[in-house]
Amino acid sequence: MTALPPASRARRAVRASLPVALCAGLTAVLTACGEDPDEGTNGVGKLSATEIEAKAQGAADTAKAVRLSGTLVSKGGTYKLNMRLNETGAIGSVVTRTSTFELLRVGDALYLKADADFWTHAENAGGDEPAESDLTAADKLDDKYVVVPQDDPSYKQLRGFTEKNVLLDGLLELHGEVVKGDRDKVGGIRTIKVAGGAQGEGGTLDVSLEGTPYPVQFARGGGAGVVVLSDWNQDFALRAPAKEETVDYGRQLPRTSD
Secondary structure (H helix, E strand, O other): OOOOOHHHHHHHHHHHHHHHHHHHHHHHHHHHHOOOOOOOOOOHHHOOHHHHHHHHHHHHHHOOEEEEEEEEEEOOEEEEEEEEEEOOEEEEEEEOOOOEEEEEEEOOEEEEEEOHHHHHHHHOOOOOOOOHHHHHHHHHHOOEEEEOOOOOHHHHHHHHOOOHHHHHHHHOOOOOOEEEEEEEEEOOEEEEEEEEOOOOOOOEEEEEOOOOOOEEEEEOHHHOOEEEEEOOOOOOOOOOOOHHHEEOOOOOOOOOOO
């Protein structure tokens, strides 16, 4: 038998390997197409949009605690929140355009803590230069817990930032026809999106596909803020501040809007 020249043998080897390579590639594509996107998840992604929303709301309602962080835009201003909330109270911080303060609620007892600059600004909301007495008073309030009396006009507003059910009920409600969106990841957690309206004009909710189907992120419609929800059901201790950490403001507390 006449031996093939080296070039012919190389071409024959290439032609023989092409079908094998094509078959292998086709197999990989078909396998990828056949993958179940819900494999290893809690199965919520297979449900309808309204069922997913209901599962998320049910999980949130029964949770004992949550951390809520992000931005809320309302008629009263823009607020950046970082709050840990449970069934008896909350602790965390609130930032507005003009101020930063901490809130602590234990039962009905509500406390506000801020630095001297906050109180100096509060004493001189009219824009005048602070008097020496104002600076002295602000220094005494610096980094102390100030009791917010329940009859103070600010009490209801400030307490609203510390009420788990009030915040969640207001945040997690989708408006309009609920539609199912894409799968995504938020903070490394696999999620499924549901939205109010085709463009999310009624809000967009990311629901966890891992473990309990907790809400993970909520984008409010109209660009009214995005909040991340984490540490679900991870309870934490709350205690009233010690007497030496607490002072009375002695007058009506300042409003905290922008």
